[in-house]
Amino acid sequence: MGTFDGKVAVVTGGTSGIGLATARRLADDGARVYVMGRREAELKQAVDEIGHGAVGVRGDVADLADLDRLFAAVEEHGVDVLFANAGGGEFTRLEDVTEKHFDQTFDANVKGTLFTVQKALPHLNEGASVILTGSTAAGSGAEAFGVYAASKAAIRSFARTWANELKGRGVRVNAIVPGPIATPGIDGLAADEAGAAQLKGYLTESVPIGRMGRPEEVAGAVAFLASDQSSFITGSELYVDGGLNQI
Numbered sequence: 054m055g056t057f058d059g060k061v062a063v064v065t066g067g068t069s070g071i072g073l074a075t076a077r078r079l080a081d082d083g084a085r086v087y088v089m090g091r092r093e094a095e096l097k098q099a100v101d102e103i104g105h106g107a108v109g110v111r112g113d114v115a116d117l118a119d120l121d122r123l124f125a126a127v128e129e130h131g132v133d134v135l136f137a138n139a140g141g142g143e144f145t146r147l148e149d150v151t152e153k154h155f156d157q158t159f160d161a162n163v164k165g166t167l168f169t170v171q172k173a174l175p176h177l178n179e180g181a182s183v184i185l186t187g188s189t190a191a192g193s194g195a196e197a198f199g200v201y202a203a204s205k206a207a208i209r210s211f212a213r214t215w216a217n218e219l220k221g222r223g224v225r226v227n228a229i230v231p232g233p234i235a236t237p238g239i240d241g242l243a244a245d246e247a248g249a250a251q252l253k254g255y256l257t258e259s260v261p262i263g264r265m266g267r268p269e270e271v272a273g274a275v276a277f278l279a280s281d282q283s284s285f286i287t288g289s290e291l292y293v294d295g296g297l298n299q300i
């Protein structure tokens with residue numbers, strides 16, 4: 054028996070990094086998984102990799118019509134686990150922030166998360182678990198990461214409000230807070246390979262445990278929050294950060 058046998062899980066940003074590892078974990082543990090991402094080829098590859106009858110819906114979480122298509126696909130099954138994880142960021146110092154940078158970051162991370170959960174509401178089954186993806190950046194004040202950090206601070210706030218608003222339906226809402234995790238998203242923060250290696254070296258040194266995290270380690274924590282093992286946990290943040298923001 055798998056933990057998620059007979060359950061339906063939706064993972065946005067399920068085609069790479071943390072989302073892909075989580076989609077794989079939930080599917081391996083029995084869930085029927087729906088993943089969303091914008092890039093067609095990556096989506097197809099992820100669906101093959103996840104297996105277990107996973108379904109891919111191509112779309113942008115900041116586009117409300119795309120979200121409608123996602124939840125239309127799951128309609129008959131209802132949703133037991135929603136991992137609103139799609140997002141990302143770029144390094145930009147305050148003096149260089151453009152309107153485009155702001156809009157792109159807040160569209161994916163804030164607008165996308167809000168409307169993913171809003172559009173899921175009619176489909177959430179009794180006892181469903183909603184997990185949002187925050188970031189240690191929200192509380193660290195890292196230079197040149199201000200817009201991203203602010204967008205992730207909104208995630209922490211959303212988790213509190215929505216946990217309150219949905220408690221009457223038996224729906225729990227929590228945020229997962231990853232520290233530096235080795236994903237394609239982290240590589241994408243640097244201009245080139247040398248920059249990516251330098252960034253990873255810096256991050257590795259910063260983390261008390263002495264290394265970056267693996268996407269599977271975040272997936273394990275998400276699986277915990279998604280399961281009945283965490284039945285008395287709602288409105289909380291679970292850090293998966295190797296101690297970065299703790300000690």
Ligand SMILES: NC(=O)c1ccc[n+]([C@@H]2O[C@H](COP(=O)([O-])OP(=O)(O)OC[C@H]3O[C@@H](n4cnc5c(N)ncnc54)[C@H](OP(=O)(O)O)[C@@H]3O)[C@@H](O)[C@H]2O)c1
Pocket residue numbers: 065066067068069070071072089090091092093095112113114115138139140141142160161165186187188189230231232233234235236237238239241
């Ligand atoms: N890696 C870390 O160290 C770290 C730390 C803290 C928090 N996080 C957060 O964890 C989440 C996943 O990051 P990751 O490191 O796994 O990054 P990743 O490897 O770049 O994966 C990001 C995923 O999100 C999708 N995505 C991005 N924008 C989207 C949009 N507007 N609409 C739909 N899908 C979108 C991407 O697919 P497409 O590009 O094809 O759309 C991809 O599947 C993000 O919210 C990130 O901010 C990561």
